[in-house]
């Protein structure tokens with residue numbers, strides 16, 4: 323191992339120690355047929371997009387634009403993914419969302435409790451209900467949308483309006499059951515008029531999203547639409563370009579697809595969503 327690699331690995335290990343992670347495990351081979359790798363110890367790799375603005379930077383930053391990761395030598399085999407992304411924002415105290423250091427993993431209930439009657443951003447005064455998330459706390463698949471709409475704000479549940487019905491239909495098409503997955507959003511409160519969440523709102527709320535994903539530890543995170551892709555993967559490239567690709571995301575994988583609301587506005591694009599859902603199915607089935 324050369325000095326450069328040693329330095330990167332040390333930075334990453336310190337980073338994970340700060341998060342309270344003390345051990346690493348070898349993941350089972352995935353659909354893409356990759357050999358197991360030490361996920362948590364993998365240093366950041368070159369990619370085309372900037373990292374999430376909110377990300378702490380304990381490890382060296384990415385500067386190159388090559389789309390494929392450079393393998394570690396000699397122990398770590400190459401990972402057949404489009405890019406390797408820095409893990410999500412850690413749970414340290416960037417915002418007052420940070421939990422006290424705990425000995426074991428957090429539960430969704432603890433995260434919800436910590437969120438409380440949230441007033442951390444300017445969405446609070448106009449929301450009716452905080453839409454925390456819904457579904458199986460042990461899901462293999464987590465969907466991340468943008469933010470609650472009017473129906474979700476009324477009912478306190480994600481994706482229960484028209485976009486939610488399309489999401490349900492897509493899941494059914496590929497044999498996924500809603501009760502088996504977990505669904506949440508980048509922001510937990512409805513932006514007025516269903517506008518796109520603003521940067522300060524995303525910064526205030528996204529630590530809770532990262533903690534939810536960390537608590538669930540799904541095999542795959544599916545980002546629905548550009549705000550989710552930006553928040554989870556830090557990718558600003560157009561979603562129609564990068565959809566359907568698998569990315570490494572900490573110790574899990576992530577895939578981007580178009581938002582169901584976009585398909586409702588552009589029915590001809592339903593093919594994109596359907597094909598990406600087929601990829602999700604194949605991934606989960608280990609094809």
Ligand code: URA
Pocket residue numbers: 467468469470471474479480481482483485486507583
């Ligand atoms: N759109 C979203 O992004 N999230 C929801 O919960 C509903 C619609």
